[in-house]
Amino acid sequence: MDILVNKPILIGLHLGFAILGIDLFLWLAGEIIANPVKRFRMVWVAGAGLLSFVLAWIIGGLYYVNYYGSLVKPIIKAGSAPWAHSVVMESKEHIFLLIIPMAATAFFLSFLKKKEIEEYGLKLPFLVLVLLIALIALSIGAMGYIISAAARWG
Amino acid sequence: MIRKIYASSISAIVTVIFAVTITILAEFSEPLKGVLKSISGHHWTTKSILTVIVYLGVMAVIYSINKTPSKGRVKRSLYCLILASILGSLSILGFFLWHAFK
Numbered sequence: 001m002d003i004l005v006n007k008p009i010l011i012g013l014h015l016g017f018a019i020l021g022i023d024l025f026l027w028l029a030g031e032i033i034a035n036p037v038k039r040f041r042m043v044w045v046a047g048a049g050l051l052s053f054v055l056a057w058i059i060g061g062l063y064y065v066n067y068y069g070s071l072v073k074p075i076i077k078a079g080s081a082p083w084a085h086s087v088v089m090e091s092k093e094h095i096f097l098l099i100i101p102m103a104a105t106a107f108f109l110s111f112l113k114k115k116e117i118e119e120y121g122l123k124l125p126f127l128v129l130v131l132l133i134a135l136i137a138l139s140i141g142a143m144g145y146i147i148s149a150a151a152r153w154g
Numbered sequence: 155m156i157r158k159i160y161a162s163s164i165s166a167i168v169t170v171i172f173a174v175t176i177t178i179l180a181e182f183s184e185p186l187k188g189v190l191k192s193i194s195g196h197h198w199t200t201k202s203i204l205t206v207i208v209y210l211g212v213m214a215v216i217y218s219i220n221k222t223p224s225k226g227r228v229k230r231s232l233y234c235l236i237l238a239s240i241l242g243s244l245s246i247l248g249f250f251l252w253h254a255f256k
Contacts, residue, residue, distance in 0.1 A: 057202070065196045086254040091247045093198055097173040098242055101166035101209045105235060108159045120156065120225045125232035132236055136243055 007067055014060035017052045018141060021103075024049030025134040028106065032127045037114050046110035050103045053137070057096060064093060076150045084150030092143040095136065102133050160223040163231040165213035170235075170242040172208045176201055178249050 024045050031042045068089075076085040109126045117123050180187045180197060190197040223231075 061199065061202060065199055083254055087247075087250045090250045090253075094173065094177045094201070094246045095243050097177075097202060097205045098170050098239055101162070101169045101205070102235065102239055104209070105159065105162040105166050105232075108155065108162050109232075111155045112159070116156070121229055122159075122232065125229060125236065128236055129232060132239060136239070139243075 007063065007071075010059055010063040010067075014056050014063060015141075015144070017056035017059065018137060018144075021049050021052035021056060022134050022137045022141070024052060025103070025106070025130050025137070028110070029127060029130045029134065032123065032130060035114055035117065035123065039110065039113065042110045043107075046107045050100075050107045053099055053103050057100060060096070072147075072151050076147070079150060081150045084147050088143045088146045088150075092140050092147070096140055099133060099136060099140075102129065102136075106130050106133060156223065156228055157217060157220065160220060160228045160231055161213045161217035163228075163235045164216045165209050166235050167231070167238045168212045169205050169209040170238045173201065173205050174242045174245050176204065177246060181249070181253060 028042065028045045028049060031045060036042070073085055073089075076082060076089075106126070106129055109122065109129070112120075112122065117126065176186075176190075180190055180201075187197050190200040193200040194203060
């Protein structure tokens with residue numbers, strides 16, 4: 001369980017799973033546009049994307065709760081961009097909470113057959129939801145960069 | 155599956171509203187932040203746990219009371235989730251901007 005106290009590995013896994021989640025949801029958007037008859041790949045991609053975001057959430061949370069407040073936050077608050085914590089980090093940690101229920105809903109949508117998607121007229125809202133998840137996650141990634149930059153170069 | 159999708163989208167809307175509300179309320183109320191912290195050791199961990207509970211709980215309720223949601227309702231619920239997520243994200247960002255620079 002040494003991995004749980006290794007800060008660079010925790011950050012790396014948090015970032016890695018977040019990027020994987022974004023990539024998988026962009027792939028899912030492509031699947032929705034293609035709208036194939038066989039849905040196995042769509043379900044797999046949506047499930048893996050949801051799992052990636054859940055892992056990014058748990059691992060990032062572990063780092064945030066155990067190390068960020070005591071090691072990183074004081075450096076940012078004492079630097080030239082304290083807003084990187086008070087605006088960016090505060091927004092990042094709370095906006096992340098919205099992604100999981102959105103991604104879970106997209107996962108359930110991936111189980112619909114092509115005929116059902118067309119019958120219920122859900123192709124467009126499904127696509128918009130999935131692209132929005134990727135966009136919000138990308139924005140959270142950009143926030144992570146700002147926080148990291150503020151801590152490193154103050 | 156349509157029933158699950160409808161229940162999940164309504165539940166996700168409620169969860170988004172809940173997460174935004176408790177985030178903003180906790181910034182104004184130290185006692186509430188203290189209660190959140192006392193539950194799990196960190197206010198953010200408690201908010202995370204509560205969002206999961208709210209999502210699963212509301213989903214179970216909506217799933218049990220809506221046997222056959224209409225086509226229109228399912229579609230509308232998804233558009234409402236999209237709108238709630240955009241407004242929720244902007245509300246959180248806007249709130250912390252205001253809170254930091256007021």
